[in-house]
Amino acid sequence: MGVGVPQLVDYYRKVYRDRFRDLPIVNSKLEIEAVGFRKLEEHELGVLITPWFINLVLLPGSDRWRNRTQGSIAGIVLPGGELDFTVAHDDELGTILSAALFGTVADFPGQALARDIARETLRLLFTRTGEVGRGPGKTMSRRELLKQLGGVLGDAKRVTDA
Numbered sequence: 001m002g003v004g005v006p007q008l009v010d011y012y013r014k015v016y017r018d019r020f021r022d023l024p025i026v027n028s029k030l031e032i033e034a035v036g037f038r039k040l041e042e043h044e045l046g047v048l049i050t051p052w053f054i055n056l057v058l059l060p061g062s063d064r065w066r067n068r069t070q071g072s073i074a075g076i077v078l079p080g081g082e083l084d085f086t087v088a089h090d091d092e093l094g095t096i097l098s099a100a101l102f103g104t105v106a107d108f109p110g111q112a113l114a115r116d117i118a119r120e121t122l123r124l125l126f127t128r129t130g131e132v133g134r135g136p137g138k139t140m141s142r143r144e145l146l147k148q149l150g151g152v153l154g155d156a157k158r159v160t161d162a
Contacts, residue, residue, distance in 0.1 A: 002060050002094035005034045005044060011092055012050055026051040029110045035118035038126075040078070045125075047101065047118035054105055054114060056121070058085055058097040065095050080125045 003011070012032045020026055030051040037046030042061035047054060058076060060066075065074055068087040074097055075082045085097035101121060108114050 002096055003092075004059065005037045005046070008048065008057065008059065008093065008096070009034050011090075012048065016051065020050075020052055023052070025104065025106070027105045027108055030105055030108055030114055031111060033111070033115065035115055036122040038122075040076075045076075045078075045122075047121060048098075049111070049114045049118060050105075052105065053100065054102040054118065056083070056085070056099040056101060056125075060095055060097070063095075065097060068095075078125045079128045083125065 009032055016026075016032060028051065030049060032051070033049045034057075035047045035049060037044045037059075040058070044059040044061065046057060048057045065087050066089075068074065070087065070089050072087045073084045074087055076085050076097065083099055085099045087095065087097055089095050101117070102108075105114065
């Protein structure tokens with residue numbers, strides 16, 4: 001089994017400090033933060049905000065994915081539909097699964113918007129299928145999730161453009 005949320009955050013703070021701090025992909029308006037982690041069966045699922053990406057992260061509470069190939073895809077069933085996660089193995093973290101929400105965060109104006117998007121993403125993922133206009137048993141693509149987040153992003157764009 002892997003690590004908990006505090007260890008995940010500490011790990012990424014160290015990565016930032018030791019390897020990413022001075023890279024041009026870093027948005028200095030963002031900081032490392034774990035948002036909304038909650039139980040999903042024996043696992044924990046939430047959003048990790050960093051100055052260089054925002055990902056959904058599943059911290060396994062079992063050895064279920066330990067023997068999966070690095071980079072393989074695991075479909076995770078959530079109340080809002082199934083979402084594909086990438087399996088990663090790390091010497092410090094053990095096995096974690098992630099799904100990219102934003103591979104770059106260069107245009108994010110600040111932590112508050114990143115946090116709001118993280119919370120809305122989790123709200124959508126934990127809303128039962130059909131309550132967000134999707135048919136039962138359908139896999140949710142990243143594109144569909146981001147489309148549903150469009151209202152939050154649109155509101156933020158209008159605020160930052162004002």
